[in-house]
Amino acid sequence: MGDCQNVGQHYIQHSIYCFVNTDCHHGCHHHGEVKVCINHYCECRKGVDGGWAEWSTWNHCTVTCGTGSKQRHRTCTNPAPSGSGSHCPGSDQERTMCHLSPCPVNGGWARWSAWSHCPVTCGIGRIQRHRTCTNPAPSASGSPCHGSHEETTHCHLSHCPVNGGWASWSAWGHCTVTCDTGTKQRHRTCTNPAPSGSGSPCHGFHEERTLCHHDHCPIDGGWSNWEAWTTCSVTCGTGIEIRRRHCSNPVPKYGGSQCPGNETESSTCTGTCNVVDGSWSSWGAWSSCTDTCGNFSARQRIRHCDKPAPVNGKPCTGAHNEISACNVTPCPVGPDCPTCDESLNCTWNNTCDITETCMIRQYSNAKFTVHCSKTVDCDFEKTTFTNGEIFCCNNHACLVEYLGIS
Incomplete structure (x- = not known):
């Protein structure tokens, strides 16, 4: 330990040159003392009272317009309290008001005024009302009110009496038929003017009808019933028989169309001769199975009704094909x-x-x-x-x- 000098309630260790308290690493002799760096020398003190450092600069104002606040800070580090020394008195921060340019205020509409009196005693008039941009009024570059300061609408009182008057007749409509005699009509409306209020309606009819005449209508031809079939053209085997009808029900007139289709109709007929019933041929070979594994594989075989084929006789009875399940192995599966x-x-x-x-x-x-x-x-x-x-x-x-x- 270096040479020490007793100065009041502390000791100075002259041989130790320091910058911060941690440079003073040797202990003090007396109980309750701490070693601190004062003026670059280590001193043993019973306690060091704290002292305020310089105030910081003021921070930014809390608002960008109008009135706000700002503050600054200081720290109890000049020196910092140690041992039994007391903390710095007072507050570590300070606040003050800051005044900037006034904030913009956008204009707002006040309430609408009452509607004005209707200027007419019957029918339709116009009324209006007003409002002012004073709630609030725009200031400090604030935007004015949007929209119109005036509003207009109709006022409807009892209708003024107007007697109805007929408009001109419309053109005649189409004839109800395109041939022979029909009717056609025309209309008019009670709109010149239309009656309103307690005015009287139009007198007379709104519709007029008259006859219209055209040439005779065409009559399309219609077939009579079929006549009986003629005798078969052969007495054995397959032949032809014929029947006829006539375009007389009605006969076509005045440019009407002829009957559609044929006047005659033919059909095959069978004369009386030998009768041969059909019989099946032998079964053909089985086809390949539809699948190579699983329970749904099948095969089939076919026969034909040609041993002999039927001639004027009965066809073969039964199915022409036969289906059988295949006896195949189960399909392989995964784990x-x-x-x-x-x-x-x-x-x-x-x-x-x-x-x-x-x-x-x-x-x-x-x-x-x-x-x-x-x-x-x-x-x-x-x-x-x-x-x-x-x-x-x-x-x-x-x-x-x-x-x-x-």
Whole structure:
């Protein structure tokens, strides 16, 4: 320890030159004293009272227009209190008012005035009302009120009496027929003027009708009933028989169209001769099975009604084809795949397709799943998504290894 000098209630360690309190690393002799750096020398003091540092600059005003406040700060570090020394008296911050240019005030409309009196005693007039931009009035570059200061509307009183008057007749309408005799009509409306208020309606009729004459209407021809069939043209085998009708019901007149279709109709007929009933040929060979595995494969064979074919006799009875189930092997399947929850409580209840694998998948912030997946899809996810665990199991041993179940 360097030379010390007793000065009042503290000791100065002259041999220790310091900048901050931590440079004074040796202890003091007397109980309750602390060593601090004062004027670049370490002193042992019973306590150091705190002293305020300089005020900071004022910060920005709390508003950009009108009246706000601003403040500044100081710290109790000149010196900082230590030992049994007291803290700096007073507040570490100071606040004052700041006055900027007045804030813009946008104009606002006051209430509408009452409507003016209607200027007419009957019929329709116009009334108006006003408002002022004083709630508030715009100031300090504030925008004026938007919209109109005046509003106009109609006022409806009892209708003034107006007697109705007929407008001109319309042109004659089309004749109700295009041939022979019909009627046509024209109209007029009670709108010149239309009656209103207590005015009287128009007198007379609003519609007028008259006859119109055209040439005779065309009469289209119509067929009579068919006559009886003629005798068959052959006495054995297949022949032809004919029947006729006439365009006389009615006969076409005045440019009417002829009857549509043919006047005669023919049909095949069979003369009395030998009768041969049809009989089936032998069954053909069985076709190939529709599938190579599974329970839904089938094959069929066919026969023909030509041993002999029927001639004027009965056709063959029964079906011309026969279908039979194929005895094929079961289709191959993929691995068994359980259903598991996140606690690995698993139930063996699924068998994947031959093109599928049993996927075990766990992503961050995603639900844990075990399910059948196309093999190519499982391989793709396993190589693409690296923020979790994906296993593609094709057998029971793989599932036991990764799930830890039996």
